[in-house]
Amino acid sequence: MSALNILHVDKTFGNTQVLKDISLAIESGEFLILVGPSGCGKSTLMNAIAGLEPVTSGDIQIGGEDVTWRTPAERDIAMVFQSYALYPSMNVRQNIAFGLEMRKMPKAQREEAVARVADLLQITPLLDRKPSQLSGGQRQRVAMGRALAREPQIYLFDEPLSNLDAKLRVEMRTEIKKLHQRLGTTIVYVTHDQIEAMTLADRIAVMRDGEILQLGTPDEVYNDPVDMFVAGFMGSPSMNFIPVTLVSRDDGYVLRVLDEQDPTGAPLELPWPPAREAQALHEWVGERLILGVRPEHFVEDETRMETSFDGTRLDVMATVVEPTGADILLQATLSGTEVTMRLGPKSQVAAGERVALRVDMSRAVLFETTNQRRVA
Amino acid sequence: MSQTDSPLPRSRAKAARHSLSGSLERMLPRLVIAPSLAVALFFVYGYMLWTFVLSLTDSGMLPQYDFIGFAQYARLFANERWNVAATNLVVFGGLFIILCLFLGLMLAILLDQRIRQEGALRTIYLYPMALSLIVTGVVWRWILNPGLGVESLVRSWGFEDFTFDWLVNPDMAIYALVMAAVWQASGFVMALFLAGLRSIDDNLFKAAALDGASLPKVYWRIVIPCLRPVVFSAVMILAHIAIKSFDLVMALTGGGPGYATDLPATFMYTYTFTRGEIGLGSASAIMMLCGVLAILVPYLYSELRGNKHG
Ligand SMILES: Nc1ncnc2c1ncn2[C@@H]1O[C@H](COP(=O)(O)OP(=O)(O)OP(=O)(O)O)[C@@H](O)[C@H]1O
């Protein structure tokens, strides 16, 4: 039985439709992440689940019960806000206990619950402080403690880590992951952070303009995107999109990379792996398509001398080299298109040099140009 | 254009600094400020000092300088009318502050519910503050006048026994003052509270709703405690309005019936200017100054300390 079931939910503010026929089912104990560009309706969907905004149409079920018209208090949900929303006049202990008090839990039990979450989140020494006396990370912990104390059926996190600095964000991310694994809670989580989405989620829902474009495991969303938007949105640096024409040859399909600047030169041709000969591909022969290649699917060709390698050899001119520490991001022009490649940290490439690369075509994806849907 | 122009005057000013016009230029702000500063020092602090000096003298109709120590203060505290005025101030000030805070907060909370026509309502509530206290006093004097206002209206509807004579009843007249003053100031307090409410994170309401708190509980437990600084400033402002209340009393009751609604300000006026007791009047004025300072000094202290932190 699903913990949360959203059925055909629409939400309009005045004349603008912010949520369009959203349907989602979340299993108990699942960690679902909502991602999408700013203004696509993620917070609105969270508010609808929490009951803070009434939906225009559709149903919301929690634990099999229809809660569409119940108040937030009756839904057994806890939410962690980006701004933490701690009650400023109460100390940490009172903040955590407030929800329990409102639910008329006896004082002894309340104190027990506070002690339990304080221990879990290691905030016991902070219990008598006011929120204004806490650091960002500590406030974040208290906000989570307030949610955890009630032991609700579902937790909603709306960009909980975006106010923290990079290092703390990574720490808290790990902590949230540990908590989830330990407590087996059901979580819906909004984030802008690619890595947060990839590392935390059991499933990711990618939203745009009030619609869910793709719902799947992080691996599916990353490696098997349904369209160009999802492909470009997930991953950082984002996927390279290279305009190509599909050409059929005797020995299989070839992608001819178009070069607008230099139409007379010999075009670069990338063979499409025969193993991936999709049924649908033949109807696109001669058409313009978009080839999507992730930066890490380029590899520097150190094995130039060997005759066999699983990839297609390329020769490009490096324009910008950005070492990130863990690896090197290389900008290069590939037949008139700027592409970003992720090379190993040992790479000796310098800007202005020619580099020999291989591209792993077995992981590349193809999109059509009109609706930007996935072709293969 | 302006970017290339701007360095010019500055460098010119630099070059001119050594010349006569340059030093004039530097002195000019001080020269301009100086007269008004001198005038302010003289007329505010100078007269305060003079009042204090007078309060130590035996002055009657005209100032004179036979010093008699603090005898005027002793007379003041033995004066029945001063005691009435001081008691009135406590009653009037206390009720005025409490009612203004309560009404202002209620109005602000109601307006904060994102109702329609909020702008218009806000203006209506604030409007009394734009009136001078004299006008307020006159209007309320008509409204409360038994022969003209509410009492005669209700009687004309057939309720012959209805009495609403606060204005002429010595025990109730002070409450008539409170009513008029509250009517005037609560809109202003509402504006203060509304600004405070607007600065509260919306998510606090959401978090509290999820925690299961009802709206009154949300306000009582979470929002109102956040407004403590606003309450503090409002009390400061209202307290000093209360202490300085003069025009409202003059317009509404004239201190009457008898001297039932005298406040220290009207007491001071009466003794100093109409009864020829400048010494006693000055002593009462100094007592009022002490009252204002007792409120203002802690306020300024906390304000300045707050600024240092901020
Ligand atoms: N109360 C409201 N009235 C009218 N429009 C609203 C209201 N709340 C949100 N919207 C609109 O709904 C759309 C979605 O808003 P929402 O806050 O859900 O975006 P979001 O995906 O959470 O964005 P972000 O990532 O920036 O937080 C926006 O275009 C916004 O302007």
Ligand SMILES: [Mg+2]
């Ligand atoms: Mg949002």
